[in-house]
Amino acid sequence: MNRKPPIPPSPSPTSEGRRNRPSPGAEFRAVMVQKQTLLGVQGAKPARSAQDDTLSAQVHHRKVALWKGQYPGGGRPQQPPHLLSDIAIPTMIGIDDSSPRHPLPRLLHHNPHAxxxxxxxxxxxxxxxxxxxxxxxxxxxxxxxxxxxxxxxxxxxxxxxxxxxxxxxxxxxxxxxxxxxxxxxxxxxxxxxxxxxxxxxxxxxxxxxxxxxxxxxxxxxxxxxxxxxxxxxxxxxxxxxxxxxxxxxxxxxxxxxxxxxxxxxxxxxxxxxxxxxxxxxxxxxxxxxxxxxxxxxxxxxxxxxxxxxxxxxxxxxxIPNALDTTVFQPSDQGTAHLRARLGLPADRRLILFGAMDPLNDRRKGFGELRRSAELLAQRPDATSLELVVFGPLHGQTPPTMPLRTHFLGPVDDDRALASLYAGADLTVMPSLEEAFGKVAMESMACGTPVVCFDGSGPADIVDHRVNGYLARLGDAADLAAGIAFLLDHPQPRALMGAALDKVAAHYTYERQAQMYSDLYARVLEEAKWLELRPRASS
The missing domain is CATH 3.40.50.2000 (Glycogen Phosphorylase B;)
Structure with a gap:
């Protein structure tokens, strides 16, 4: 009579037992073979891995159905299978996305001649x-x-x-x-x-x-x-x-x-x-x-x-970014009304700063702003100056600031953001590196002048001492001097007008769309010429 071989005892936690365990690399390869099978990876081998043997048939089939978009009953479980937890990660993984489950954009259906x-x-x-x-x-x-x-x-x-x-x-x-x-x-x-x-x-x-x-x-x-x-x-x-x-x-x-x-x-x-x-x-x-x-x-x-x-x-x-000037524009409601809506004081000079990660992203220049605030705190009118910071804090406790500071958190609505710009006296953008400077463009579209560093993207937007101030790159003292220049400017309406003129001339949808349309046409003509160009005989 055939008997099943006895199950060997589990190895004791000795050095010999540890040597017999699968290496992290082997464990990873086993898990990746399983995931490739579930995801339908091109070239994945159908052989089962050691990890497969630990799964019951029911769980295995449920996962296959889930990842192939065929979960029974058309529904999905509340939590997806966590196939990526606690494993090593390779340099590259191949996943076949050639069969999308979602409808593709309705491109080609609007205007056949466009x-x-x-x-x-x-x-x-x-x-x-x-x-x-x-x-x-x-x-x-x-x-x-x-x-x-x-x-x-x-x-x-x-x-x-x-x-x-x-x-x-x-x-x-x-x-x-x-x-x-x-x-x-x-x-x-x-x-x-x-x-x-x-x-x-x-x-x-x-x-x-x-x-x-x-x-x-x-x-x-x-x-x-x-x-x-x-x-x-x-x-x-x-x-x-x-x-x-x-x-x-x-x-x-x-x-x-x-x-x-x-x-x-x-x-x-x-x-x-x-x-x-x-x-x-x-x-x-x-x-x-x-x-x-x-x-x-x-x-x-x-x-x-x-x-x-x-x-x-x-x-x-x-070709610079552009924005909707029907959203980002000066407000006719008055500064006091805007500040009341936002819960900000009406009788203070407000200096606005915002970023996607204002405290942690060193590149955004919060450290330089804080050092410039220390210098501004020495002004005779320092008690009338307040900072307003928007952007997610990611659970961090805001640091103590030399000036009174309002941390608003994220502002995701464009119209609320436009009201915030319009309600500020000036915007400071102390980024050390920036591809463009959308905050500067948005602020100026609302009529609020901007202080930023020279030597990066925002330098294209801000004209020195015309609609803002370009401080020397990384120089907190010059940044403070720029903020003081705008606060003390004898003709703030002139700064506002110059900011609006710059946006109207360079950052409208119409201008951006025309520049891209011209570029696309040129690229398309060159591509057609390359296709028609006679090939040299080999």
Missing amino acids: MKVLHLSSSDLGGGAARGAYWLHQALQSRADTDSAMLVQSKVSDDPEVTEYRPALASRLARKTEQLVRDRLRPSRYFSPAALRLPIHHQINALQPDVVNLHWVGDGFLSPESLTGIRAPLVWTLRDQWPMTGGCHYAQDCGRFEAECGNCPALNSRHPDDYSRRLHRRKSRAWDGHPMTLVALSHWLADQARRSSLLGGRRTVV
Whole structure:
């Protein structure tokens, strides 16, 4: 009679037992084989892993149904299976997104004679870069000769022309993976590792756009390799330095992106062939030989692109952001009424500062603002000066400030934000590095002058001593001098008029849409010429 072999006893916690345990790498490979099977990865082997054997058949089939979009009854459990927790993360994972579950944008259906433009952005309204991309999309929609649509990873608006290109669960997986890789790398500043190879080009090509305009594509939305499969001509609106570096979004005082990265200070690395060098090589292989026109939001950012080894030599044009001047405009309700609505004092001089992460992001210049506030606190009228700070604090306790300070938290509504600008005496934007300076543009559109540092993106917006003040880069004393200049200006109405004139001349939807439309037409004509050009015989 056949008997089952006895189950061996569990190893005791000895050094021998520890040696017999699977290594972290083996555990990781086993989990990844399972996840690749569940996600339908191209090239995934059907063989079961050791991890599979620990799952009951019922749980296993429920997970397969969930990840393939076939959960019984059409519903989904309250919490997704946490397949990414407590494991090591590879440099790259391949996921096949070629079969989207969501309807694609209605591109090509509005005007058969219009130019079809598809924007790729991680979000439409989730953050400053996303808002800039969405505002361009809105500006182009006002033109009869252009059909504009957006393909995003995370949709916030209710715009029918904006579509999430894959199920929300897959997007959460992508963002989670990026975060886990980022946590493993432990960068000292924001770093996008582009760990996922996501073949999004299948959906893009299926839409048959005339032009594809890339924007901010981090958080697992787009990998460098995806660009090589896009058939339409590419325009990339640079919203930070990530397209030209080995992973960081702002290089700060590092110039290694001019060569090949490596020894990355953002990763505290002393190795020439570190993650930044490897990502730089991936980008180089994807960028090289692929026609691409670059749009920089400012002359500072255009100069950074020309200096870089990845983007130097490519055509780079400067087209600034724009905004809806029917929303961001001076208020006719009076300063006292606006401040009362916002819960701010009517009899104080208000200095406004705002950022997405005002306390933690060193680049936003909160430290410089605080040092300038120490100098302003020595003025005879210091008791009449108050700071107003908007932006998420992420649970932090606000620090003690030299001047009385109101921390408002996030302000997500554009009309409320416009009221805040209009109710302030001036806005200070002490960013040390900034691709553009949307806060400065928004403030000036509401008639409020701006103090900022020279040598970065906002320097294109602010005209020194005309509609604001350009302080020396990083100089807190000169920043305080600029704030004092605006507070003591004998003709504040002149500052307001100059600010409004600058916005009307440079930052309207109409002007931005015209500049992009002209650029798209030029790129399209060049692409057609390249297709018709006779090829040299080999």
